[in-house]
Amino acid sequence: MRLLHTKLLTLESFTESKSHGLLVGALRDVVPEYAVPTFAILSHTWEEEEVVFEDMQGDQSLARSKAGWAKIIKSCELARSEGYDWIWIDTCCIDKTSSAELSEAINSMFRWYQISAVCYAYLSDATGSQPIRTVDDGLALSPRWYSRGWTLQELIAPPQVKFYNKRWDFVGTREQHRVCISTEYGVDEYALSGGDISRISIARRMAWMSRRETTRIEDMAYCMLGIFSVNMPLLYGEGSNAFIRLQEEILKLSNDQSIFCWRQHASIDSYREEYGDTFMRSGLLADSPRLFTTSRIVSQFQRDRPGRPHAVSTSKGLMVQVLMCNDKCYESGEVYLAVLDCPVGHVPGVMAGIRLKRVSDVSNMFVRVDTPQIFQFAKYDSSETFIDISGFNPTVEQEELICLRMRESYTLTRL
Template identity: 40%
Template sequence: MKGVEEVVMTYFQYVMLSHKWEGEEPLLQDIQGKDIYKLDPISGIKKLQSFCKTAHDLGYRWAWSDTCCIDKNTDVELQASIKSMFAWYHHSALTVVYLSDVPPLSKSGALAKSAWSTRGWTLQEFLAPKVILFYQTNWTLYLDDRTPNHKNSVAIMQELEVATGIDRRAVVAFHPEMRDAREKLQWASTRTTTLQEDIAYSLFGIFGVRLHVDYTEKKQNALGRLLQEIIAQSGDITALDWVGKSSEFNSCLPADITSYEDPPCKLPSLSEEEIQSSVSSLRGAVAPQPASQLYQTLDYLSAARFAHHRLHLPCIVFPITEARRKLGHDQKTYTYELKSDGLRNLQITTEDKFSQFSSARPPPAWQTIVLVRPWDRHLLGLHDTADDRQSVDNWSLPESPSCDSSAAQTESIYSDSHSQALRLLVRLGLPFSGFLLARQRDGEFKRIASDRNIIAQVKDVASITYLMDIRTLEVL
C-alpha cells in the first residue's frame, strides 16, 4: 500500500515555491486551519498569498511552501523533509521561482544579480524540477517570457548558466548521482545558508544520499560526513582536489565548501597518437615483467574508504628528501622548495612549519613528509563496466601451447598486455596533482594544507617501475 506522500506525488499535481527567506516568514502554526486569503497581508503572508493565487490561476489546486508546510518543531518530520526535499521538487507539476529583488520590466541580467542565485537551498530547487517558471517581485513572468517551461527558454537558461556556472544542459536534464562530485561541489562553493550546517544538508538530494540531520553539529562535521559518504559509496576521490584549510573532521577534507570554488585542477593530456609514440619509445627501455607487475599491483588496489573519520587512501608515495624554506612577504605562511627522488623539484606555500627540515639534528625516525598521488583507476585505461575490464590474470601464458597458432596467439596476448602496461607508464609520467602528508607518531598521516594545487611530475618515465612506492595510508 502506498504511503501518503507517494500518493500525493503520484496522483496530485502540486506547485512548489522556490524563494529566498526574508523577514517574518509564515510558519505552520500561523496558517494551520485558516483561510490564508483572510490573513493580514504583511511580509511573508503576502508572498504566500500571491504564490497560492499564482498557482490557482495556472490551474492547480495544491501549493507547497517550505516555511509553512513543515513542522520544524517535530524532529522526525524535519529529518524526513530535508531528506525528501529533492524528490518533492522533482515530482512537482511546476516549481515557481520567486525573485523578490527583481523589479518589473527588468532586462536580461537581473536574474544573475538576484540574491536567490546565491542561496544554498535554491540550488536543488531549480535542478530537481522538470518544469519551472521565474517570477518578478510583482508576480509577473521574468522577461515576460511566456514559454510554458522556462527550462525550455534559451534566453533564461543562458542567463542561469552565467549566474550559476552550471551548464544549461545539466540544468534541463539533471538527476542525482555522485559522479563528477568535484564539479557539483564547485556549484555549491559560492552559495550561503543561514544555518551553517545547511550548506551540507542542502546537497543531500543532489548527490542522492540520505544522512542524519543534526543542527547541533559543526559545519565542518556536516560537510565532512557528506564528503565521507560520497567517497565511501562511489570511490570518487575528486573531492580531495581542493586548496585551503583542512577540516577537523579529516585533514584530507576541506574545512569549508569555498575550498572548491576554483575549477578542478586541469592537467595536460596526450592524444592517442602521442601515447602510441611514447609507448614505442619505451619498448626497448622498459622490461615487460616489472611493467606488468606494476600494472597488476595497481589493478589490485582497493578503492579509497572511510572508517571512524579516518581515510584509508590507496596512493603512490614519494618521500620528501629536502625542503628548503624561502623568504616570503607573508609572515603567516612558509614557502618551501621540495625535492624527492625521481620527481622534479616543486614549490608549495603552507601555514605549516616543517620541523623535520628546520634543525641540524636528524628528525625522529617516525617523522616523515611524503607527497602522495591518490590512486585513480582510470589511469589503467579500463572501462567502468565489469564486462569490459581486462584482468592482468589473463596475461599469463597457456600451460601447454599445442600448435604454432597458439604460440602466435600467446605472443599477441603478451604483446597486448605489455602495451597496456606501457600505456599506464606513459600516463603516470604526465604531470599529476598530489598533496603532502606528514606522518604522525602512531603511524597515521595528516594532510599538509596548501594555498594552491601541487603539480608534480616524475623525471624519467622509464624509471617509474622502480620508483613506485604503492601503499594504502591511513589519514587522520
C-alpha cells in the same frame, strides 16, 4: 508529504495508503512512486514574516496578517491558473516544531522538487525582464536567490523552472536562460538540462556551492544531501562537523577521489622541515564547500581501478588507498606527494595530487600539509624523458609520473 490546496488554502497530508483512497478515481493525476497528486512547487528566499505551518491552522487570521501571505496567495493563483490544484511551499508545508518531520523533509526535498510538475522561482529583489541580473541605482546585481544554499537544488532538480520577478511578472524559464545561468553562477549546463549529475565530479559539484550561503552553518551540508544522493540525520549545533559527516556519507557511495581536491587560502605558509609536527595540519576532508572554489576543473574517472577499495571513515581518520611517492623537496623522507584518481581538465592525462606528511613511524598515518596547493602529475617515460599529457588508461596502475609544476619525476608506490 503535505501539500497546500491552491483554491481552498488548506493543508493535506498525503501518504501512499491515504492518497490511494482519495484519488482512486483520478489516477491520471497521481505521481505513481509517491502516490500524491500532481503538484507545483515554490522556490524563494525567506523574508520577514513568512507564513509557517502553525499559521495555517484554524481561521488563518495570523497568516493573513503577515507580509508572507501575499507570496502564498500569488503562488497559489499562479499554480491554479496553470491547472494545478496543489502546491508545496516550504514555509508552511513543513511542521518545523517536529524534528522528525523536519529531518524527513530535508532528506526528501531534492526528490520532491524532482517529482513536481513545475517549479516557480520567485526572485523577490529582481525588477527587470530577465532573471540573471537586476539593476539597482545603476548597478547590475545578482538576485539574492542565486546566493542561497537551498536554492541550488531548487535550480537543478525540477523538470522545469519558471522565473518571476518581485512583481510576479514572468521573466523566462531555466531552459531559456540556461547558458547565462551556467556562465554567471558556475552550474554546468548539463545539470541545468536534466543530466545525470552523478557523472559530474564531487569537486565540481562542491564548487557549485562554494559561493553560496546559508543562515546556519549546518545547512551548508544539509542543503546538498540530494545533490549527492545522501541521507543522514540532522544535528543542529554540530557546526562545520555537519559538512564532514556529509563527505563521509558521500565516500560510502562513491570512490571519486576529487573529494580531496580542495584548497585553503593561499596566504597559509608552506611546510618546512624545521616545523616538524608543530606546523598547521589538516585531514583529507574539507570543513567547508568554500574550499572547492577553484576545484571545478577537477574531473572524475567513470571507471574505478580494479580492486581499489572505497575510503573508509574510522575513529582515527580516513583509511584510503592512493599512489604515493617521497617528495624530493624534503630530506626527512616523511613528506609525500599523493596522486589522486582524478584528472585535471577534460583529458584524463593530468592527475591531481596533494602533499602529505607522515606523523607515525609505526603505522601509515598521515596529515595533509600545504593545503593551498593542488599538484598536477602526468605520465612519464624516463627512458625517453617523455611527458605524455594525451591521456592514459586510468584503470592501470602507473609506476612513474612527473610533477608538471616542479618538473620532477617520481616512482610511485601504493600506500
